[in-house]
Amino acid sequence: MEFTNTPEEIDENIIEIETNNPWIKEGDELGAEIVDYMRSWTKYLQNCGLYQKWVKHSNYYYNNYNNAWNNNTTSIQTIGEGNRFYFMVANHLRAIGKNHISLATVNPPVFDIKAINSDADTQKASLIGNSVIDYYMHEKKLRQYMNKAVEQAWVFDAGFAVTEWDANEGREYATDGDSLRQEEKESGDIVCFNPTHFDVAYAPTRDSWQDQDAVVVRQFVPKQRLLSRYPHLADEINGAKGRMFNDDAFRNRAYNDLELQSLSDEVEIIKLFHRKTEWMPQGRFAIALNTGTLLYDSPTGLPYRTIPVFRMVFEEQINNLHGWSPINAVVPQQEALNMVNSTIVTNQANYGVQYVVAPNGSNINPNSIAGLVFLEYTGQVPPQGMNLTQTPGEIYNYRQELMVDMNRITGTSDVSRGEVPGSLQSGSALAFVASQTAQNQGPFLQNFAQFAGDIATAMLKMLRQYMPEDRTIAIFGKHQSIPKSFRKDDLVNIDRVICELGNIMTHSFAGRAQIAGELLNSGKVDAEGYLQVITTGNLQPMIEGPLEEINHIRRECEWLQDGKQPSVLQLDNHALHIQEKRKLLMRPEFRMPADNAALQIQKNIMQNIIQHQQMMSELQKGQPQIPQPGGMPAPTQQESAQASRANPAPDQQRIEQAGSSMPQMPQMPINPQTGARAQP
Structure with missing residues (x-):
């Protein structure tokens, strides 16, 4: 069964989609749709309780229980009638x-x-x-x-x-090779900002974030930046609402709205990101003021491969x-x-101040117990302290x-x-x-x-x-x-x-301490390095040397692939160099028989490996012999050979002993006609 439609049915479906799709409108009509979508998102959050819940979470996270810009709970607060209760x-x-x-x-x-x-x-x-x-x-x-x-x-x-490409960012570069007619232009660069959950409108019932067709994002930018980029819309930009006059946007209560007006000129803009779909092949990217005025509409649709709004x-x-x-x-x-x-x-x-209770007529002068609370009652009990602080x-x-x-x-x-x-x-x-x-x-x-x-x-x-x-x-x-x-x-x-x-x-510190202890026990580091990890919690000094060495070998591998021949030094870890560079020879692209460039790289790698082998062999030959105890001279080569024949190595002795103790294998029978043993 084919799930396809005739061309006529497809045209009818497209007409219906375009009729119900708000993102195909043009000019300020599109800007109004973008603003309405963000306002509908805010109402949705308020009606389902998410807006109130997230505000509460923010207040609890930042000790802002009073929900006021100038009265947070970073200190103990007095509340209740007569301010007798403490919070x-x-x-x-x-x-x-x-x-x-x-x-x-x-x-x-x-x-x-x-x-x-x-x-x-x-x-x-x-x-x-x-x-x-x-x-x-x-x-x-x-x-x-x-x-x-x-x-x-x-x-x-x-x-x-939100990660975007901003053509107005980055350093300037010359657009013309003629130094007399050079024109400076920004090279563009990547910019990023973090909108809150209040400021990102999307379809919450989609199966995954990648299934979003359109995402609308609210951002606050300096007014002067907008005026410099869209000078033809200066009147509309100057008339747009600032951050402090926006009732829909979530506002951090850590500042005074009225006082901040003179310190911040940020204006709200709303961005539409629509991915490339069958009904909108190029996608769409547009920017609108909160008044509905359209600031920008990309002529090429969405300028990115995917919607650049990433969710965590x-x-x-x-x-x-x-x-x-x-x-x-x-x-x-x-x-x-x-x-x-x-x-x-x-x-x-x-009740931290001591209460003293005494019967009437006890003849106690309250002035004699200044600083304490004195209570009188009718009774015969002698004066005593009243413990209310417990x-x-x-x-x-x-x-x-x-x-x-x-x-x-x-x-x-x-x-x-x-x-x-x-x-x-x-x-x-x-x-x-x-x-x-x-x-x-x-x-x-x-x-x-x-x-x-x-x-x-x-x-x-x-x-x-x-x-x-x-x-x-x-x-x-x-x-x-x-x-x-x-x-x-x-x-x-x-x-x-x-x-x-x-x-x-x-x-964690506990994990780093365990790693440091294991390196110390294995002899890979000394006590000084171990104590440095314990006192600072930093593993880097212990692993810096080995990591630097392996990274340098990898850089040499890059040079070998580029046709360069790195030098070989006596202090190199030759065995490690050979091991890592042999891996290059395992790559199939360097084994192509008809590829001269690959064969040249192979020859270059082999030459470097041979140099390390020769250097390692020379170092082994040139190692001084261990001096004998008590100042005795080291034995000559002839004396060493004689001693070796007289006293074979322990391994050789074990082999010979094992051979003599092994049971004899059965022999083949003798042929009576020839007198020779039969061959197996």
Whole structure:
């Protein structure tokens, strides 16, 4: 059965789609549709309670319980009638969140370029791609945007990063080779920003984020930037609402709206990203003011291969794309913990001053007990202190149980939060317990790896598509930086980027201490290096030397493929050089008999390996003999040979002894006619 339609049916379907599709409109009509879509998103969040929930999570995360810009709870607050009650927050919710976030962000992710082919040029492109990713992650602060998206995901159930190509960014370059007629123009560069969950409108019921046809994103940009880029719309831009006058956008209560008006001129713009589909083959990209005025409509549709809005979640929900964060499970415990702490503080503050009770007529002068509270009553009991400061032990026990529950519910171990139980003494046990937190967050770490890999892939494809000229990047190491130039053609053969997270054991101090101990026991490092790891928690000094050596050998392998011949030094690890460079000869592209270039590379590699073999042989021959004890001279070669014959090696003795003790094999019978034994 064929699921196809006639041309007439297809035309009718297209007409129906175009009639109901708001993204095919033009001009300000399209701008109005973009603004209406964002407003509908805000109303949806408010009606289903997500808006209120995320605001509450943000307030709890930042100790902003009063929901006011100038009255947060970073100190103890007095509340209630007569301000007799005290409200105190011990923010374990944020501490647990930071612990989870650090699992992905404490160590930089490791990116692995997956090339289309395995030839030398493609492998070289992979190496260049890795350098480009490292440069943008560190120098362009792309890693900070990724980390911020992770934190947003913990607070708002999902975090986002928008990665775009901005033609107005980057350094200037000459567009004409004639120095007298040179025209300077920006080369363009990659830009990134982090909208909140309030500012990203999408279809929440799609099966996956990749199935989104259109995503609408709200962004706040300086007004002067818009005026410089769209001078013909100056009146509309000046009349647009600023951040402070926007009731739909989520506003951080950490500042005074009225005072910030004179400090910030940010204007709200809304961007439409529509992917390339059957009904919109080119896709669409447009920008509108919050008044509905269309600022920009891309003439080529969506200028990217995919929608450049990347989503990060701790866990997926089954029936929608809003995501789910562990913060949802610990908000009630945090509220109860606030109540218990406030009860204890209120009791101590109100009744910390000693109460003295005495019967009427006790002849006690209140002035003699100044500073205390004096109460009189009718009775015969002698004066005594009244203990009102004692808090029931059940309250303290319940407080401890709440904190334990928060750790248990979120899968957070005490060791990962810096608390060492008394029953755990060995480094192996501490490392194992600390690693359990990371293992419990397996889906989150997988989502982060996918999120980071998607951003890196999109970044390389944007550079390959839009970079107008050669670009030099600085490859920074621990001791030096190397400038390296690349062209967009160098990135053609790159297919995708896969992100891998570091070893779980290296995420915690306990894990690093265990690794350092094993290296010390095996003799790979000395006591000084081990103590440095224990005091600083940094493994880098212990592994820096071996890593530098293997990285240098890999660079030499690159030189050999480029036809260069690296020099051979006596201090080289010749066995390791030979082992790594032999791997190059295993590649089929260097075994092609009719390829002169491949044969030349093969010859170049073999020549370098032979040099290392010769150097290693010379070093072994030139090793001085071990001096004899007591100043005795070393034996000559003739004396050594005689001693060897007189005293065979232990292995040879064992072989001879084993041969003499072996049972004799049965012999073949003798032929009576010939007198010779039969041959088997």
